[in-house]
Amino acid sequence: MVSGLRPPTQLSANPKGATSAITKPSGLPLPSTRPLVAAATTTTTTTTAATVSNAHAGVKRKQPSPDVDLPQPERVKRRAGGSNGHAPVALQSRPATSKLSAARGAGITATRAPHGAGQRRGIIAKAAAVPSARGAGIARGGLSARPISTITANRARASGVLARGAAPPKPTAAAKDAAERKPAPAAKLDENGNPDCGTDGEDGSDDAANSSDEEPPPVLKKCQSWDTKTKLENLQAINGYLARKQKHTAKKKAGLARLLEEEQSRSRELDSQRKSLEDQILANKGTIRKLNTEIDEIRAEGRRRQQQHEEEIDDLKRQHRRRVEDLQDQIADLERRNSKLSEDLRQTEKDLGDERQQVRHLDGTVKKLTTELAELEDTYRTLKTQFEHLEGTLARRNDQIAQQKATIEARDKEIASLRLQLHKEEMVRRSLHNTIQELKGNIRVFCRIRPLLADELADKDKLPIKLPECDDENEVELWQQSESATGKMSSKVYPFKFDQVFGPDSTQDEVFDEVSQLIQSALDGYPVCIFAYGQTGSGKTFTMEGSDKNEGIIPRAVRQIYETTERLKEKGWEYTLEGQFVEIYNETIQDLLVVAGGQDTTVTANSGGGGGGDNSKKKLEIHRDKSGRTYIKNVTTTRVDSTDAVNRLLAQAAKNRTVAATLCNDRSSRSHSVFTLRISGVNVITSESCAGQLNLIDLAGSERLSQSGAQGERLRETQAINKSLACLGDVIFAVGNGDKHVPYRNSKLTHLLQDSLGGGNSKTLMFVCISPSPTSAQESLCSLRFATKVNSCHIGTAKRQSS
């Protein structure tokens, strides 16, 4: 019977039902909670209530917290109701308690003592009116105070029924919990099977309190182990007690069955509600999942948008930076432009200032020009009038020009006629010039007396040479002192008369003026020979070559001929000038135009119709060509086609003479130098031609061997010079005498000058140079006598030569 009863702990251990009833939200109906609570209220003491609470707490610990599915306001409400959550339920259950109190014992009164006094008084009154051994029995039995499973187990142990007949019911978690907390003291038996009658603990005091309302347990007699009778009596007492308790329990069971049905109905209702709530929860969970999905999507969208926004922000930042950089560049560019514009502005302002100043200046100029314009307009009108007048004049002048053109044409014809006449007159002039030269004599002698040199000034008062004070400038006197055997001093005067006499003060220009006429004859096609004769140091080289600042006859003659040929080009004459320069030393011909180590490009070698090349080592020999003209084979000939060519020719000759002078002391004084200029002219108008030749000769100094005292090489030099000079005299005298044989070949000099000295067809001029020094008086006398003898010769009429 006991095993068929469902223990209260199982009921209370129904977590779903108990928890649902207790944790029901306040909004839910709780009509069915009353029987259960009322039953619990009627059968529990303070300890029982605590046990139920603890059992409930144990259930709560094993069940998921209902708070999880509750809305927040409900959870707050529950927490505000009390620590165990029972308070609201207990308050609602009080009316029910009062209804059940009629069938329940006064033990309840004792358990309700802690509540308010008013409540307690009401309950006590009802309990007192309906005394019930059943209620007392339950309280006495401690069914509520102890877990039923524990009681049942103790009872079974005592009776030995449960221990052996059936497996004890599996204790619920709440029952275990209750059993662990407080074992039921009333159900204890001693080791002899007697109930434990100890008075220790609370149970003893509780039993004592319950005993006043419920049937007390039977008092057992003490007995020995062998006193079976007493034991039987005790067991019968207990049995009777248990039978009464069983009846009470049966009634209670029926009530509990009803309560159970109600509770089950309530449970089903709650199950339906629970299912509804679960459905709702499921729906809510679906909604929550949907919402979570949406939240996730929203979060993903949020993250995506946030990322997008961050990217957009980054883009915007980059754009901003680029924009800032662009703006900075633009600012820098604008600043540069501003600076440049400022500079331009300053320059423009400056230019504007200048322009304004120019404008002001131009305004003044405009005003001035306006005035001038007015004046010019007046002038224009005047000029226009004049122009009109001049147009008339111009017309008249044009007529005059036409007339003058006709006149000019007539004049041109006249000029042509005059040119022809001029040419004829030129020819007449040449003829007359030649006649004059002939009248002067084809061989003439000029005497030139040099001034005293620095070392001769001491003898200036004893000069033997005197120029007469009469008007005749062609005479010269030589005074010579002599001492007789008696010691008487006497002076003898030797007068000489020449074609021209140049005193010490005469200049190179004056000398050349007298020579230039003869040089012109060479251009006219006559062979001309000018040579200087005299003792050493008498001034021969000075007269023929001169110095850089006092040019002599040779450079002046060449330049005159070149310049004259240039002027004669307008008369149709085209000339070719070729020069050569040689010296005769000890009867040997030396080329003074040869270039050492090569040949100047302006120089050609005269080989008598061929040859050329380096002439420095070739032997120069005198030959006659087929036309009978004398030439030197292998000699260097230079074309003189410019003044520079003239200068180069003379410089080269001077250079070679300097080298020769270094090799042989004072050689220039011991040799004859002969400059020859060949002149070939053709008149392209008249087809006339001419071939003149100019020989300019600086003879070696004449010396008397008796006075010079020369010996050795110097003696041989002097002998060679005297021989050649003697030969020159012999030739001149032979020509003058008209001898059939003229000894030209007795010396190189006369042989070379054969064309200029022979045949009476040449024009010869001899300069006799005289030193005024007293020590040179005897030599001067000899030279003057030789010159006089030459001057006395008549070598016939010169003939003009044509090529």
Ligand SMILES: Nc1ncnc2c1ncn2[C@@H]1O[C@H](COP(=O)(O)OP(=O)(O)OP(=O)(O)O)[C@@H](O)[C@H]1O
């Ligand atoms: N007319 C003159 N006026 C000034 N000085 C002159 C004149 N004639 C000659 N002399 C000077 O007299 C010196 C001798 O003259 P130059 O050398 O011409 O004589 P030379 O007869 O040529 O002698 P050599 O036979 O030795 O060559 C030179 O110093 C020269 O400058």
